[in-house]
Amino acid sequence: MATQHAIDFRPLLSTRAQIGQTARGTIASATRTVATPLYEFGGGRPDPGSFPYDDLVAATAAMMKAEGADALTYGDSLGYTGLRDLVAHKYRLFEGLEVERDNILIANGSSHALSLAISAFVDLGDPLICEAPTFSGTLATIRRHGPEVIGVPVDEQGLVTGVLRERLEGLRRAGRRCKMIYTIVNFQNPSGPTMTLSRRHELLALAQEYETIILEDDAYGELRFEGEQHPSLYALDTAGCVIRSGTLSKILGAGTRLGWLCAPKEMIPALSSFNFGGGVNPFMSRIATYYMRDHMPEHVARLVEVYRNKRDAMRRGLLETLEGIDARVNKPEGGFFLWIRLPTGTDRTRLAELAAEARVQYVPGTSFFPGGGGEEFIRLAYSYESVEKCYEGARLLGQAIRAATH
Numbered sequence: 332m333a334t335q336h337a338i339d340f341r342p343l344l345s346t347r348a349q350i351g352q353t354a355r356g357t358i359a360s361a362t363r364t365v366a367t368p369l370y371e372f373g374g375g376r377p378d379p380g381s382f383p384y385d386d387l388v389a390a391t392a393a394m395m396k397a398e399g400a401d402a403l404t405y406g407d408s409l410g411y412t413g414l415r416d417l418v419a420h421k422y423r424l425f426e427g428l429e430v431e432r433d434n435i436l437i438a439n440g441s442s443h444a445l446s447l448a449i450s451a452f453v454d455l456g457d458p459l460i461c462e463a464p465t466f467s468g469t470l471a472t473i474r475r476h477g478p479e480v481i482g483v484p485v486d487e488q489g490l491v492t493g494v495l496r497e498r499l500e501g502l503r504r505a506g507r508r509c510k511m512i513y514t515i516v517n518f519q520n521p522s523g524p525t526m527t528l529s530r531r532h533e534l535l536a537l538a539q540e541y542e543t544i545i546l547e548d549d550a551y552g553e554l555r556f557e558g559e560q561h562p563s564l565y566a567l568d569t570a571g572c573v574i575r576s577g578t579l580s581k582i583l584g585a586g587t588r589l590g591w592l593c594a595p596k597e598m599i600p601a602l603s604s605f606n607f608g609g610g611v612n613p614f615m616s617r618i619a620t621y622y623m624r625d626h627m628p629e630h631v632a633r634l635v636e637v638y639r640n641k642r643d644a645m646r647r648g649l650l651e652t653l654e655g656i657d658a659r660v661n662k663p664e665g666g667f668f669l670w671i672r673l674p675t676g677t678d679r680t681r682l683a684e685l686a687a688e689a690r691v692q693y694v695p696g697t698s699f700f701p702g703g704g705g706e707e708f709i710r711l712a713y714s715y716e717s718v719e720k721c722y723e724g725a726r727l728l729g730q731a732i733r734a735a736t737h
């Protein structure tokens with residue numbers, strides 16, 4: 332009998348799978364600073380205490396009675412129409428923005444939605460511009476597609492459009508065209524700013540002039556604690572160049588795995604070309620729709636209170652312990668994260684050791700920069716832990732930063 336041996340599948344992997352594994356591996360190892368954290372300030376996980384357990388049970392029962400077999404069979408390839416209508420309703424309610432069901436494509440969370448958009452436009456080697464820093468999850472998705480990733484800095488007004496122009500012009504001079512500009516417009520993850528209205532107009536004008544697509548990620552827009560809400564790039568766009576993503580992860584539960592793209596109707600077939608058959612989770616789409624139809628405004632208003640309190644508690648803990656040294660703690664107008672510039676002279680290895688001893692998790696700034704850099708930053712998520720733990724953990728981390736700084 333021939334000896335059995337496992338084949339080495341690695342040489343058979345597609346280029347994208349190989350690139351994707353490296354990208355994911357790098358990010359996973361960069362985020363794992365504490366094995367068993369007591370203060371989980373790492374990933375952007377929603378607050379478990381605010382999940383509407385009982386109302387979701389009721390919504391599931393009501394949905395099953397009303398929809399019966401439809402809920403458990405294959406769904407529409409663009410997503411459950413009820414949810415596509417709900418997304419349109421949400422835009423009307425929160426932003427006064429009119430979109431139609433035909434502008435909406437449902438996906439498995441906004442990670443998947445963003446991936447669909449990138450797959451539809453980006454080939455290996457294509458130039459793609461993103462913010463530096465940007466969300467590490469999307470950065471891994473972008474890298475998996477193998478483009479040339481070009482970072483443009485972010486300041487307190489959002490993406491720096493002056494630098495963006497230089498990059499776009501540089502590409503044009505080299506006979507190349509940027510395929511896509513990925514931007515997180517509200518409470519940018521990780522660095523916090525909301526893009527000002529004038530920057531939004533400048534960005535749109537540049538996308539039009541250089542004929543490229545804008546991928547507008549708005550995972551947190553509903554969770555605004557204060558400050559002025561600006562119209563989205565999608566709302567301001569007159570050239571049909573903006574694709575916008577959204578998600579139920581932060582306003583209902585990340586376990587729903589429901590997100591979407593909102594795009595010009597003519598683009599939807601191309602955007603859905605990498606989707607699978609059978610629709611995205613028709614069962615959960617219905618439950619979420621039934622729940623959100625009845626509860627969305629009050630539920631989101633409650634979440635705004637919850638996250639504002641956590642942001643304030645975490646900032647208080649940091650500011651109290653970092654007083655008198657030149658650390659900088661930002662104050663985002665919404666969302667899940669604080670972005671901290673460490674004082675000059677912080678020994679980052681020592682900080683990691685001290686934070687691990689205190690079992691406080693954070694994400695090193697280096698995870699978020701497409702082209703290297705970011706050593707002087709860390710990101711903290713206040714979304715998951717209680718107000719008390721946000722305060723306590725922030726104090727412990729502040730003390731660790733102080734002790735690690737000469």
Ligand SMILES: Cc1ncc(COP(=O)(O)O)c(C=O)c1O
Pocket residue numbers: 375439440441442443466468469515520548550577578579580585589590
């Ligand atoms: C800026 C941003 N975009 C997209 C996502 C993806 O979220 P999901 O796939 O759960 O919708 C996240 C999650 O943390 C995020 O912070």
